[in-house]
Amino acid sequence: MKQNSRARVLGRIRQALLDAPPSPEPARDYLTAHTADDEAVILDLLHENLADYRANVHRTTETDLPALVAKLLDRHGAQTIAVPPGLPIAWLSETTARQHHDADSLLTPHELDTTHAVVTSCALAIAETGTIVLDGGPGQGRRALTLVPDLHICVVRAKDQVVGSVPQALPRLDPTRPQTWISGPSATSDIELDRVEGVHGPRRLDVVIVTR
Amino acid sequence: MSGTFIGMPAFPKAAHEAVRDTTLRANLRHATHTIRDKRAVAVAELADWAELREAGKQIKTETLHSLDTYLVQLEEAVTAAGGTVHWAADAAEANQIVTDLVKATGESEVVKVKSMATQEIGLNEHLEAEGIRAYETDLAELIVQLGEDRPSHILVPAIHRNRGEIRDIFTSEMGKWGREAPDDLTDSPVELAEAARLHLREKFLRAKVGISGANFMVAETGTLVVVESEGNGRMCLTLPETLISVVGIEKVVPTWRDLEVFLQTLPRSSTAERMNPYTSTWTGTTDGDGPSAFHLVLLDNGRTDALADEVGRQALRCIRCSACLNVCPVYERAGGHAYGSVYPGPIGAILTPQLRGTTSEVDASLPYASSLCGACYDVCPVAIDIPEVLVHLREKVAGQGGKGHRLEKVAMKAAGWVLDHPGVLAAGERAASKTRALHPRKLPGPGARQWTESRDLPELPAEPFRDWWKKNRT
Amino acid sequence: MRVALFATCVNDALHPSTAVATVRLLERLGVAVDFPAAQTCCGQPQFNTGYRRETEPLVHRMARAFEGYDHVVTPSGSCVAMIRDNYPRIGSKARAEGRGDTLAQASDSLVPRTYELTEFLVDVLGVTDVGAYFPHKVTYHPSCHGLRMLGLGERPRRLLEAVKGLELVELPGAEECCGFGGTFAVKNPDVSTAMGADKIHHSLSTGAEVLCGADNSCLMHLGGMLRRQDAPQRALHLAEILASTEEEPFA
Numbered sequence: 001m002k003q004n005s006r007a008r009v010l011g012r013i014r015q016a017l018l019d020a021p022p023s024p025e026p027a028r029d030y031l032t033a034h035t036a037d038d039e040a041v042i043l044d045l046l047h048e049n050l051a052d053y054r055a056n057v058h059r060t061t062e063t064d065l066p067a068l069v070a071k072l073l074d075r076h077g078a079q080t081i082a083v084p085p086g087l088p089i090a091w092l093s094e095t096t097a098r099q100h101h102d103a104d105s106l107l108t109p110h111e112l113d114t115t116h117a118v119v120t121s122c123a124l125a126i127a128e129t130g131t132i133v134l135d136g137g138p139g140q141g142r143r144a145l146t147l148v149p150d151l152h153i154c155v156v157r158a159k160d161q162v163v164g165s166v167p168q169a170l171p172r173l174d175p176t177r178p179q180t181w182i183s184g185p186s187a188t189s190d191i192e193l194d195r196v197e198g199v200h201g202p203r204r205l206d207v208v209i210v211t212r
Numbered sequence: 213m214s215g216t217f218i219g220m221p222a223f224p225k226a227a228h229e230a231v232r233d234t235t236l237r238a239n240l241r242h243a244t245h246t247i248r249d250k251r252a253v254a255v256a257e258l259a260d261w262a263e264l265r266e267a268g269k270q271i272k273t274e275t276l277h278s279l280d281t282y283l284v285q286l287e288e289a290v291t292a293a294g295g296t297v298h299w300a301a302d303a304a305e306a307n308q309i310v311t312d313l314v315k316a317t318g319e320s321e322v323v324k325v326k327s328m329a330t331q332e333i334g335l336n337e338h339l340e341a342e343g344i345r346a347y348e349t350d351l352a353e354l355i356v357q358l359g360e361d362r363p364s365h366i367l368v369p370a371i372h373r374n375r376g377e378i379r380d381i382f383t384s385e386m387g388k389w390g391r392e393a394p395d396d397l398t399d400s401p402v403e404l405a406e407a408a409r410l411h412l413r414e415k416f417l418r419a420k421v422g423i424s425g426a427n428f429m430v431a432e433t434g435t436l437v438v439v440e441s442e443g444n445g446r447m448c449l450t451l452p453e454t455l456i457s458v459v460g461i462e463k464v465v466p467t468w469r470d471l472e473v474f475l476q477t478l479p480r481s482s483t484a485e486r487m488n489p490y491t492s493t494w495t496g497t498t499d500g501d502g503p504s505a506f507h508l509v510l511l512d513n514g515r516t517d518a519l520a521d522e523v524g525r526q527a528l529r530c531i532r533c534s535a536c537l538n539v540c541p542v543y544e545r546a547g548g549h550a551y552g553s554v555y556p557g558p559i560g561a562i563l564t565p566q567l568r569g570t571t572s573e574v575d576a577s578l579p580y581a582s583s584l585c586g587a588c589y590d591v592c593p594v595a596i597d598i599p600e601v602l603v604h605l606r607e608k609v610a611g612q613g614g615k616g617h618r619l620e621k622v623a624m625k626a627a628g629w630v631l632d633h634p635g636v637l638a639a640g641e642r643a644a645s646k647t648r649a650l651h652p653r654k655l656p657g658p659g660a661r662q663w664t665e666s667r668d669l670p671e672l673p674a675e676p677f678r679d680w681w682k683k684n685r686t
Numbered sequence: 687m688r689v690a691l692f693a694t695c696v697n698d699a700l701h702p703s704t705a706v707a708t709v710r711l712l713e714r715l716g717v718a719v720d721f722p723a724a725q726t727c728c729g730q731p732q733f734n735t736g737y738r739r740e741t742e743p744l745v746h747r748m749a750r751a752f753e754g755y756d757h758v759v760t761p762s763g764s765c766v767a768m769i770r771d772n773y774p775r776i777g778s779k780a781r782a783e784g785r786g787d788t789l790a791q792a793s794d795s796l797v798p799r800t801y802e803l804t805e806f807l808v809d810v811l812g813v814t815d816v817g818a819y820f821p822h823k824v825t826y827h828p829s830c831h832g833l834r835m836l837g838l839g840e841r842p843r844r845l846l847e848a849v850k851g852l853e854l855v856e857l858p859g860a861e862e863c864c865g866f867g868g869t870f871a872v873k874n875p876d877v878s879t880a881m882g883a884d885k886i887h888h889s890l891s892t893g894a895e896v897l898c899g900a901d902n903s904c905l906m907h908l909g910g911m912l913r914r915q916d917a918p919q920r921a922l923h924l925a926e927i928l929a930s931t932e933e934e935p936f937a
Contacts, residue, residue: 201443
C-alpha cells in the first residue's frame with residue numbers, strides 16, 4: 001500500500017500542476033535585522049525582550065558567574081540540579097545543590113521530574129524576539145534536560161552568542177541538530193486568549209548574560 | 213438588489229442558534245477582540261511587515277508549484293537522517309498507518325501534541341476504536357477532550373469556553389481520565405493551568421509513543437518544526453521512544469533559510485508574540501536525545517484537489533495562524549462550530565469545501581458564510597485572498613445547481629436580462645415608485661422575508677434617478 | 687472638465703437623492719456631468735453570489751456605456767471595487783477558458799478611468815473643502831470596500847472635516863463590517879443582523895444625528911435597522927452632506 005500511495009499522491013500533484021505557471025525565485029525584500037549593529041544596543045534589547053516575557057535576566061562577569069548561579073539556585077530553593085555534559089565545572093563551583101550529571105543520558109524522565117533545576121549554556125540568543133536557542137552542544141544537554149525540571153538557568157555569552165534578529169540566527173544554526181528555541185518560560189493563551197505563564201515547561205527561566 | 217432568492221443551507225441554521233447564545237457571544241467577543249488588538253501592536257513593531265508577508269506568499273506559492281520535487285527531496289532527507297516516511301492518500305490510510313505503528317510498539321496509549329491534521333482525519337476516534345487511548349495535551353485540546361466537545365478555533369480550540377466553564381469541566385471530568393483536579397480549584401487561569409500541568413505530567417512521564425503534526429517541514433534538510441507555547445509539545449516530541457508526525461503535504465518549505473520569514477510572521481499573527489515560548493526542530497533521530505524511532509506520515513486527503521484549482525490553491529499557503537478567525541465579524545458571531553469542520557472561520561470557509569468537496573449541505577453553504585469584508589485578507593501573513601476564493605467557490609457551488617441554487621440561477625438570469633435592457637429596468641423602477649404607498653413593512657417570500665425580519669426596506673423614492681435626470685438635465 | 691456619472695443601480699432605483707447630490711456637487715465644483723443612459727448595474731450582486739458568466743454582459747455594457755469619458759465617477763465604493771478588482775478577473779478567466787480577449791479589453795479600458803467620488807474629489811480635483819454646510823453631529827462608517835479594497839483612507843474624513851457647521855464624532859469599531867455583504871444579508875440573515883445591530887449600537891453611542899457612509903448598500907441595511915428601531919439617527923450618504931450648502935441646505 002505504501003509505495004502505491006506514494007505514487008498516487010505524487011501523480012495527483014503532477015496532474016494538479018499541469019496548468020501552473022513557473023514561479024520565480026521568491027523576493028526577499030524584508031530586513032535582515034530591525035536593530036542597529038551595536039553590541040550594547042543588541043544586549044539591552046535582548047534583556048528587555050526576555051524580561052517582557054517574564055524571564056528573569058541578570059548580567060554578570062565570568063568571574064562572578066559561579067556566585068550568581070549559586071545565589072539563583074538558592075533563591076528558588078533548588079537543592080538538586082541536572083548537569084549537562086560539557087558544562088564548565090567552574091559555573092557550579094559555589095553552589096551546594098546536589099548535582100545529577102546526565103552523562104550518557106542516564107536520568108530517566110521520573111528522575112528529571114524530581115530534579116529542581118537545570119543549568120545550561122546555549123547556542124545562541126536572539127535579541128529582537130527575546131529568544132535563547134539550545135542545540136544540544138556542550139553544556140546544553142539533550143532536550144528533555146531543560147524541559148522537565150521546573151527552573152532553567154541559562155548562561156549566554158555576550159561576546160559571541162547574541163545576534164540581533166531571526167534572519168541573523170538561522171545561518172549560524174545547524175539544522176541537523178535538534179533545537180529548542182525558548183522565549184520566556186512556558187505560557188498559554190488558551191483561556192480566553194489571555195496569556196498565562198507557567199504550564200508544562202519550566203515555570204521559571206533565569207537568563208544570565210555574561211559580559212566582559 | 214436583484215436575485216436575492218436563496219436557499220437556506222446549514223451554516224445559516226447553525227449560526228441562527230449561535231447568535232442567540234449570549235454566553236458564547238460574550239466569550240468569543242472577549243477573546244477575539246483581546247487578541248486582534250494585540251496582534252495589531254505586534255505586527256506594527258516590524259517596519260518590513262509588508263515585505264515579510266510578500267516573501268511568505270511567494271515562498272509558499274513557489275513551493276506549491278513544485279510540490280512533488282520538494283516532497284521527494286524531503287523524503288530523502290528524512291530517511292537519510294534515520295526517519296521513516298509514509299504516504300497517505302486519504303484519512304483512512306493515514307489512520308491505518310498510525311494505528312499499525314502504535315500497535316507495533318505494543319503500547320495502548322499515546323500522548324498527542326495539538327495537530328490540525330490528526331483532527332481532520334479523526335485519528336483519536338479511530339485509535340479509540342482500535343483500543344488505543346489518545347491523550348490530548350494542549351490545554352485547550354484537553355478542555356475539549358474532557359468536555360466531550362468539538363474544537364471551535366484553530367489555535368484555541370476551546371475559545372468558546374470561559375474560565376468558569378473550564379473550571380467546571382476540570383472539576384467534574386479530570387478524575388475520569390487520570391489525576392483529579394484539586395478540590396479547591398477556582399476559575400483563575402493560573403490555577404487552571406496548574407491543574408492541567410499536574411493532570412498531564414504523569415502521562416508525559418510514562419508515555420512511550422508521541423503523536424504530533426508539524427508547522428513546517430524543510431525539504432533540503434528533512435527538518436520538522438513545531439511551534440508552541442506550553443511545553444506539552446516538547447514533552448511529546450522529546451520524552452517518548454517513538455514519535456509519529458502526521459503532516460499535510462503543503463507544510464513543506466524548500467530551505468532552512470525560509471524559516472526566517474515564517475518564524476517572524478507566525479507568532480505575531482497567531483498569539484501576538486514576538487516569538488512563541490517554544491519552538492522545536494528535529495531532523496530524523498538523534499542518538500541519546502529524544503525518540504529513537506521517528507515516522508513521518510505525509511497526508512494528502514483532498515489537498516491535491518485544492519492544488520488543482522488555480523484560484524483555490526492559494527488556500528494551501530495557510531500556516532494556521534488563525535489571525536483571520538480573530539478578525540472575522542462572522543466568526544465572532546456564529547462561532548466555530550457553525551462551520552461544521554475542524555477548520556472554522558474564513559480559512560475554513562475556503563479550505564473545507566476544497567478538501568471535502570461541496571456535495572454536503574454544510575460544505576456547500578461555507579463559501580457564503582462571509583460578508584466579503586476583506587478583514588481576513590488584510591491580516592493574512594501569507595496574503596491569501598480569501599474573498600477572491602470565496603467568490604470563486606460560490607461559482608462552483610452555484611454551478612452544481614443544488615438546493616436553492618436552481619431558482620437563484622433563474623432569478624440571476626432574469627435580473628441579468630433586465631439589467632441588460634435599461635428601458636425595461638426603468639419601467640420596473642417607475643412601477644415600483646408609483647406603488648410605493650402600498651408596500652408593507654414586512655414582506656413574505658424568499659429573500660424579502662430574511663431582509664424584513666429585522667430591517668425596514670428602503671423607502672422607495674418618488675421617481676428613479678434616470679427620470680429626474682431626464683426632467684432636469686436633458 | 688466633463689465626467690460621466692455612474693449612478694449605480696441601487697442609487698438609480700432606491701436612492702436617487704444620492705445621485706442628484708453627486709450631480710449638484712460636481713457641477714458646483716465646475717465639472718460638467720453626463721449620465722449615459724445605457725448604464726445599469728456593475729454586476730456585483732451576480733458576481734459575488736457566484737454567477738460570473740451572468741455578469742459578463744454587464745461588463746460589456748459598462749465599458750460601452752462609458753466609452754470616451756476620461757473620468758467615470760460613482761458615489762459607491764463597492765461598485766468601484768467590483769470594477770477594479772473583479773473585472774480584470776472576469777477578463778482573465780474568460781481568456782483562460784478560450785473565449786477570447788474582448789472581456790479583458792473591456793475591463794482594461796474601463797478600470798483606469800473609474801473613480802470613487804472621494805477619490806475623484808481629493809485626487810483628481812484636488813479639493814477637500816467643497817464649500818458645504820451641514821450643521822449636524824455626524825459619525826462616519828468607512829465601508830469595507832472603501833476601507834480595505836480601495837484604500838480610501840483619510841479622504842472621506844478630510845472632506846467631512848472641512849464641512850462648515852459639521853461636528854464629526856469618532857465611530858467606535860469603525861473598521862468592522864456592518865453585516866450587509868450583498869446577498870449575505872439574506873443568505874445569513876442572523877449573522878448579518880447581529881453585525882448590523884452592533885454597528886448601530888456603536889453608532890447610536892456617539893450621539894450623532896447622522897450615520898454617514900459612502901456606500902448606499904451598507905446604509906440601506908443600517909438605515910433599515912435604524913428605522914425599524916425608530917432610532918433618533920438617520921443614515922445618509924456622504925454626497926448628500928457634501929452637496930448641502932447654506933444657500934441650498936439638505937432637504
